[in-house]
Amino acid sequence: MKRDPNDLQRYTASERANHWVVGISFILIALSGLALFHPAFWPLSMLFGGGVWTRILHPFLGVLMAVSFAAMAVRFWKLNVMTPTDWEWLKRAKEMVNGDDHNMPIMGKYNGGQKMLFWALVVCMALLFVSGILIWRAYFSGFFPVGVVRLGAVVHAAVAAVMIALIFVHVYAAIWVKGTIRAMWYGTVTRPWAKQHHRAWYKEMTGK
């Protein structure tokens, strides 16, 4: 559904659906994981029907997310290859965060920050998946020496904290940059939004 004939299509319906599957499973995984992370978060286990259900559900949700994230990564990886302009953008990111984007280099569909986030999430997902298998006592831990399982526990907890922080930043960026969230609802953005934040992509889409 196009809100305005001049709007630009940024995501297809299937890309958006894919992203929502990842997003919803991430929220459930993060909440159930945090319940086991520290006693301060233990009450979150009640959201899943108690501690036992939290322990059972978390890894299966993890597998769901790993699969849906892999599908998304395959779709988007080409668009996230870093270019010299992206590095230049990153060097100036501080100015942007401080509220002045006048000197920012012109960006394509994604800016340097978004691309770095993408790759950081790819690495986090891979580490969480591998370490998650190691500490999945019901099916897998028995196959590994205890030293490896211990390392897995440390990696899983540490990377989970990093990934949750990254997602905070990701969500906040979408809230901060007005007109962004609709890209995940309707798949479209306005022309001024595109021209302001992703001028090279705007040119590609409109020829202007």
Add this chain to the structure above:
Amino acid sequence: MPLQSLDIAARSATTTPPPGIRKTLEVAKLIDVTKCIGCKACQVACMQWNDVRDEVGENHGTYDNPRDLTANSWTVMRYSEVESQERGLEWLIRKDGCMHCEDPGCLKACPSPGAIIKYANGIVDMQQENCIGCGYCITGCPFNVPRISEKDHKAYKCTLCSDRVAVGLEPACVKVCPTGCISFGSKEDMKDIAEERVVELKERGYGNAGLYDPQGVGGTHVMYVLHHADKPGLYHDLPTDPAISPMVSLWKGVTKPLATLGLAAVAIGSLFHYVTKGPNEVSKETEKEVEKELEEEGKQ
């Protein structure tokens, strides 16, 4: 449920003090390996008192039966055949099971509040009704002791007969041992008994005899008298210097509260960024540019 007469010194995944106003005597079980004949009476007594039965297994060519600790076998005898030049063949038999560490790695690792408790008397006990079956206790234990039951997915291990001890009885294995190899009482008394026995063993030519009460885990409430205390590994890989793994300490130490603060800082930082810098809106300038472009397009 923990027995009220046994005060609680530590409780898993709990950040406030557990109930514990009473001062209880620290207890210990002393296993004098040098007196053990490997009859397995203790194994039988354990199953009987605790009313658990293991599957009938297979013969693996050793006397170890069952072959390993299980959710139903909380103690097993480990038979090691050791050959050395001075002594020829020795048959070293160790009663394996939970050591009831003063600093228990299982309790440290457990994420479920109250699934593992340590009584003031030193006994470490699992409270299966609070157990979620994650197996972190296995990851945390330096002695590879807890086991998750296939039947109910709860963790089980030796309770040091906390139910018997609470009413002034000795553990079932102590009660039944025919050679007097297992003693039970205050930790102080057990150390005294061990000391006397070690002197005796030294006189009999076991120059390295000694007490196994590993300080890396703060000492244990199950201790061994070993003829070869310099080489605990001879006794079916009893660890020489067990301690909670640094990995487990890192996993369960200050890093998590710090990470939690870090996450809170990111969230609150974002909020303050929004209210101090304001949202990143499309500038009027860009809007006008786009309008102009569209108008021109319309004219063409």
